[in-house]
Amino acid sequence: MASIGSHYLELEQVPLVFDPLEKTKGSFFDQGNFQMFCVQEGFSKVKVKSVKEEDNFNLTIPQRGQVRSIKFSGGQPKILSIQTRSNSVEFVNVFSSDREQTLPLKQHQYDVVGFHWVFRNDYVILITTSTVELYSCNSSSLSFKLLKSFNINVSWAIFSPTEYILIVCSKGGNFLHPFYFRSGSSVPITRLPKIEIELGPSRDLKASLKERDVFVMTLYGHVYIAVIRTSPQGPGFGSEVLLFHLPHDGAAKLSHILNMDIPGRCTLSVVDNLVVVHHQASKTSMIYDISFGGSISGSTLKHNAVLAPLPLSPTVVHLRQRSGSKTPSPKIITDDSLIAHDSSITSITPELYSSKWIFFQPNVVIDAQYGVIWLLKLNLTSISNMMTDKCNVIQLLLMRSGGKDVIVEVFRECLEPGRQANLSILGAMFDQLNHAFKILSGYHDIGPGKPYQNSISQREFYTNVLVPFSDRKDMPYQYMVAVTIEYIRSLNKFGIQVEHFLFELVMVILIENKCFYQLHQFLQYHVICDSKPLATLLLSKELVYSPATQLAMDMFKRLGTADSEIIDILLSRGQILSALRFVKASDKVDTVSARLFLEAAANEDDHMLFYTVYKFFEERNMRLRKRAEFPADEQCKEYEELFINWFGGKKT
Amino acid sequence: MATKEKVKTDDEELSVQAPDLSYDLLEEEDSEEFESVEAPALADEDEDRSFLPVTKKKGRESSSSPRIAQRRKKLDKGGGGGAGLEGGGSDVSLHEDIAHLTTDEDHFRNEDGLRSDMLISLGGPNQSIGASLLSTMTVGEKPKLPDADPETAELARRARMNSTSKDEREFEDEDVHSSSWINHHKHIFIVSTSGKPIYSRYGKEEQLVSLFGIMQALVSFVADDKDVLRCISAQNLKIVFLQKPLVVFVAVSRSKLSENQLKLQLSYAYYQIISVLTYTQIKQIFERSPGFDLRYLLQGSEKFIDNILNITDSDPCYLLNGIRCLSMSPSLRQTITSTILQYRAKEVLFALLIAEDRLITFIKPKDHNLHPIDIHLIFNLVMASTSFKSAESWTPICLPKFNDSGFLHAYVSYLPENSPACLLLFSTDKEKFFELQQCKERIVDKLSKLGLLEQISNSVDTSDYNIDHLQAPEIRHFLYRSRKSYSITSPTMPHLYSSEEDRLRLFDYFMTMNQRLHSHAWATKILYHIGSKEALLGWRTSNFDLYVVFDPLISKAQAILLGNKLIRWINKEEDRLIITSTPTF
Amino acid sequence: MATHQEAAVKSFFVYCPELSTKEGTEHLKVLFYFPDTAQLNRKIRNIGLCEALVNFCKTFSPDKPCETVHTQKTKQAFLEPEPGIWMTLTVTIPCSETIHNSERVLEYHEHLIQDSVVQAALQRSYNMFKLFNGTMRGIEATQSVEGLKKRLDVFYSRYWKNIDIARHNIFSVLQGIPFLPLDKYMYLKVHCFVNLVETTFRQIKRTVFVCGDQLVWSGLEQEDTRIFYQYLYDSWLRHNPNPEASGIPSVPAGPNTGSFILEDETGGKKNTWVYVMINQMLTPSRLFVYAVGPCVLCMFVQTDDSPGDDFIKRISVFLGPRLMHLTTEIRDFVSRNRSQSVEKQPYRMVYFNEMNLAIKSPLLSRYNSYLSITQDMMCLLTQLNAEYDKLNEGETVIRTIADYWIVARKNGHRRFFVLFTQKDVNFAEVNEEVRKICQKEFSNIYFFD
DSSP, X not given: OOOTTSOSEEEEEEEEEXXXXXXXXXXXXXXXXXXXXXXXXXXXXXXXXXXXXXXXXXXXXXXOSOOOEEEEOSSSSOOEEEEEETTEEEEEOTTTOSOEEEOTTTTOSSOEEEEEEETTTTEEEEEESSEEEEEEEETTTTEEEEEEEEEOOEEXXXXXXXXXXXXXXXXXXXXXXXXXXOTTSSSOEEEOOOEEOOOOSOOOTTOOOOGGGEEEEEETTEEEEEEEEEOXXXXXXXXXXXXXXXXXXXXXXXXXXXXXXXXXXXXXXXXXXEEEEEETTTTEEEEEOTTSOOEEETTEEEEOOSSOOBOOOOOOEEEEOOSSOSSOOOEEOOOHHHHHTOTTEEEEOOOTTOTTEEEETTTEEEETTTTEEEEEEEXXXXXXXXXXXXXXXXXXXXXXXXXXXXXXXHHHHHHSTTSOOOHHHHHHHXXXXXXXXXXXXXXXXXXXXXXXXXXXXXXXXXXXXXXXHHTOTTSOHHHHHHHHHXXXXXXXXXXXXXXXXXXXXXHHHHHHTTOHHHHHXXXXXXXXXXXXXXXXXXXXXXXXXXXXXXXXXXXXHHHSSOHHHXXXXXXXXXXXXXXXXXXXXXXXXXXXXXXXXXXXXXXXTOHHHHHHHHHHHHHHHHHHHSSSSOOGGGOOHHHHHHHHHHHOSSOO | OHHHXXXXXXXXXXXHHOHHHHHHHHHHHHHHHHHTOOOOOOOOOOHHHHHGGGOSOHHHHHHHHHHHHHHHHHHHHHHHHHHHHXXXXXXXXXXXXXXXXXXXXXXXXXXXXXXXXXXXXXXXXXXHHHTTTSSOOOTTOOOOOOBOOHHHHHHHHHHHHHHSOOSOOTTTTXXXXXXXXXXXXXXXXXXXXXXOEEEESSSOGGGGHHHHHXXXXXXXXXXXXXXXXXXXXXXXXXXXXXXXXXXXXXXEEOSSOXXXXXXXXXXXXXXXHHHHHHHHHHHHHHXXXXXXXTHHHHTTTHHXXXXXXXXXXXXXXXXXTOEEBOXXXXXXXXXXXXXHHHHOOTTOSEEEEEETTEEEEXXXXXXXXXXXXXXXXXXXXXXXXXXXGTSOEEEEEOOTTTOSSBOEEEEEEEOTTTOSEEEEEEESOTTOHHHHHHHHHHHHHHHHHTTHHHHHHHHHHHOOOOOGGGOXXXXXXXXXXXXXXXXXXXXXXXXXXXXXXXXXXXXXXXHXXXXXXXXXXXXXXXXXXXXXXXXXXXXXXXXEEEEEEEOTTOOHHHHHHHHHHHHHHHHHHHHHHSOOOOOBO | OOOEEOOEEEEEEEEOGGXXXXXXXXGGGEEEEESTTSOHHHHHHHHHHHHHHHHHHHHHOSSSOEEEEEEXXXXXXXXXXXXXXXXXXXEEOOEEEEEETTEEEEEEOGGGSOHHHHHHHHHHHHHHHHHHHOOHHHHHHHHHHHHXXXXXXXXHHHHGGGOOGGGOOHHHHHOOBOBOOOOHHHHHHHHHHHHHHHHHSTTEEEEEEEETTEEEEEOSOHHHHHHHHHHHHHHTGGGSOXXXXXXXXXXXXXXXXXXXXXXXXXXXXXXXXXXXXXSSSEEEEEEEEEEETTEEEEEEEOXXXXXXXXXXXXXXXXXXXXXXXXXXXXXXXXXXXXXXXGGGOOXXXXXXXXXXTEEEOXXXXXXXXXXXXXXXXXXXXXXXXXXXXXXXXXXXXXXXXXXXXXXXXXXXXXXXXXXXXXXXOOHHHHHXXXXXXXXXXXXXXXXXX
């Protein structure tokens, strides 16, 4: 990990290398299957590269000249689709036989702008200069049937294989026509209302939407069409990103605007629901989080970058030229141990933001020069370190899939003696945390939930944050208690049942530091919730703090399910009459074990007491069975005898 | 003014709680004059000299006393029948003595006058008690009694001395520095206002001279501020001071008794002394020589003080101001009473038939009263004396509530056939020994003719009762006191309460309940208390006080139920359980 | 009843026997004597008498010293708060002049002034001294006997002038602390606020939060809290009766913008020294009391150098808005929950828990003047309370001659007294009534008959 503060975005290398551009007659990246096609001289040989080594293979395709586009279908069998001519696409089941099958639209009247597989190998969407046509595909017979066709003057189109969204830009105007594919229905395509894009003041006619400025992205489970445009104030004022929220039905509408006050070309990625804007001129990137409440203007939210722009973290690629093979292709070495001493390995540091870079959605970065592919990643730690507002940090982290550990880190930081955070801030952070917890644990009764990715349970917070500090000498116990109580307060705020180990922690600390009266006040106000474990803990503290007994008793009483405990305590303290009174008060007279009480009374070696208890149960016997004697199953024989030799028979 | 304050305050404190005390305060009133006497150096004086002031006729006194003793011996020896003849001689000698003493009587009489005026002015509180056992009397009609004379006093003292076994007092030789001495449940000290030791319940007074000195000093120190030292308390320790003319009584108590109850107990000690010496005697003696060592005159009667203290420590009746009655069939009691009435000699002022500490019956003249305290003193006399069982006796006794200036003379004799019942006939005249003796004979004859003697003994043996038949096992014990007749009944102590500790606790219960029910400040009608070992009910009406001890787990509802059930039963049985009326003549 | 004289403090003195060893130097023992007007030889005499009483008592109770002495006209309480130093308080028994047998006599009502009251007043007078001056031995050690005498004089000659012993009763004996009933979350808010204050200003070692005349939070130890609350009540809360019906009085003098209140004994300064236990050590610290409306925040500050005005400014800037916000929340809460607040019950009852000194009684509250109670009955309650000190548990039901009913109950360190003035009820009904009250009040604690 690079030094904190220099960057917050990293490139993670994908173990997939392909022949650098100059070695091929063209390389094609298929987002859908994450495959790279490298066309060799003669246009008949194609190397197919995948992330998995074993999925790499070579293809031989019919010699028909320049390959314009090539990709496999999804599903089985995998159908290879190639476009070599401007107005036709051919389909081959390369795996079954060489039997080649071209689409019936041989010599289509229009030039093909693009084509994409939809839902594995079930459908093909074909975009021509004037139409958008959907075909169903019978993969076995490789026969195609036209299902639907729209007439549009297409200038370009983009397709999201993940969301099955097609955006078509019509010629001339600045209109975007979204299409949305819904599986299941017989004609699984829906045309959504078109969107007009204001291209700012610069009124020159040439100005029109460029394919490279439009993106389909998913943020927090919603589909957006992102459009980069120079800010309305005109060029030089930097550009902004318009985010159109695209519902599965109905019109898309502008919902967010990301301000970037730097002019010049840029492109977008999406990492973990954050929008990343890469600015080529300055070779920096910035991140935006649309879940952060920005400034509201009308129905849209304007957002600023979460942090100041910084370059990606530099990365190094280690390559070994394969000797022997006549078409040598490099191999990536990831095992550092080899790298050290192996002359055949060359290490290169690709230029960041080079012109050879191609960005694919959501976060794919391809360097055509070296034939390497990266995935863009966030470095949450540095982000959280760079952000000053800890509450925002927590919120941001709560919405990142990998945020959990970092959150723990952040809290640890805040508790670190010496630079302990202000309680009010901590309180706010806790509220963030528990809000997320509440949402994720399925309560929706607390207003619009933010799209949280994770949260921290009480147990996790306790073991990972509190415990490590609780026994640190340099940690002032007051602060420790204060923090825990603050946390408990926050839990209460969201009506989350506080778990007993938190209370236990508070109690133990307070008891250790002899703050009994304070503890007492907590219990008095029921801040510390009742539970048998706690009551028992209290009971064990009786010697250091006598009121503990009373507190424990109260708890047992409130629990309502602990009558037997209460009775045991009273008996163990020789308060046998109190025990009996309690039994009467909670009318359990007929059910308690006489033996239990007689035994206790006998141990007290107080004749009068024993007499009283004995008579009490004798009376019970009379009431229940019309006879004073104890039934055998009560096992009171010895006490009957004891009574007789102390008081001589049943009479006084 | 100061004196009034005394009267008033103590009166207010005690009139309800222990009315009899209000009467004692009368003495304090005129006792003011003695309080100025400053304490003399505690030089130990030769007995004779210290006795000098009492009688100018030392020679005669000393000559007479042997004869008295001699006659007593004869009586003891001779017993029942022989007494008549032997007594004849002794009678004469007695007569002489008295003849010679008249002058002294005259001398005292003036004071008597003074005292009775005072009685009139403050008879009020006293009367209410006087009325206790019998129909009321009009205030001030004290019977004309010869004021006590030293010789009779001496006689009374010796009578006490001889009537008790000669062995040592139990705690006499205890080391006063031992922790056992310090931790006694209840110390009682009596000291003269001049600081002279008079009595210590435990240990020899000689060893405690300085302590006595301090007690007296504290009292007089406070008195200098026109104030009265009443009580010092530390945790579970109470030191109560009762100030009588010329004598201070101090109780050092670890018991639960209230200040006033302790005062009452102290006054029992006081009355015990009076019953031997009479107030007049004490007053005169200290007038003559403030530093006088009263112990000389109390010699032999310490045991009576010990005894009355022990009783008041254990028998609730004494502090509850009631007389325990022997329960017997009403008809039997009726016949006995009428028999005694029928055969009483005119010399008989009072007649009592008692069995140990229980009253069977008694009769009295219309216009005179017998106060419970006086009866208790009589009980004490009989119980503490061992000799009565073996022989009839003729002994002077002062009944302070009746008249504390002079002696009555008691003919004491157990009924024949080792009957547990003891008959006492009182006369104002010290010469009426034979009349009373014969009176007794007649009564006994009649009783035996009627075959009652045996019945009496039987009913004494069978008088104890328990309340099992009430079918209320939750009631463990009770004590009932009729507020009309001041008589008390309560069943036998349940077997459950065999231990000393438990009995003491019951005693304390009765005392604390009594304290609450009759508290002057917050008199209470009903008191219900759930304690750690028992539940208690105290119930006060215009007719009775009832104290009930319940099983601790009893419910309140049930307690109320049983309380009523019990009182219904007592009302039904009242004639058998207590003496409801006393015939007069 | 012609004239009536109420109980009054007759004398109070502090003495140290060991200070005078030989005859004729007795005057050295006297550390403080009230009233000062008394002649020296009078002082010496009375102190001598007290010593004598104490020593006499010692002969029979060597380890448990003499506690009280009754004379016909006075009741005296003794206390040895620190080894060798004794305090004695003498109170005159209330008396009235009546005509008895056509003579004017004084009647002393000794039941109207209870031992427990006198003893409590004495103990409290010491506690208060200690709160503001630390221990006497401590002062003696640092400032010599003369210094101690001065301090005693400064404090007590002022103190006793303001004591009206005749008004003391069961409450002054129990010295309980009324707690403001808040729900869990509201309480947590307050507590977190306190934490915030303490962690923001590290010089603030302890904090006490009072609302109206009820405690919400105390960081002090229990005994200190009890004493401090008494002080706060007497010197501030009591004098600021509640204009609102909200059940929590606002403090007129403490303007709603929030400000420092409470001048120290000598007046003037904005902060005063108090001695409280901090980390098991009796420590002098400066007391700052800041109020917004009914909410009073007491801060115990420890600084080497006296905290300057800037410190005060910083605090008030910090506290002002926050405390104001909190106050509003509490006000709303209380008015929402007024219905079940203890003020509303028509019972003449007193509930006290020895374990946390919590006291609950409508009789305490200013808004229940309709719950009048005669001095007699008040004294009876006081008396019963004293009796229950000795009991671990038990119950007493009393019907007075005036047909009042009183029920006293103690159970697990909790005691409960209730007085019924309606005359026509019987034992069973009273019993039922009590059961209802307990149901309502104590259902959530281990307390039953």
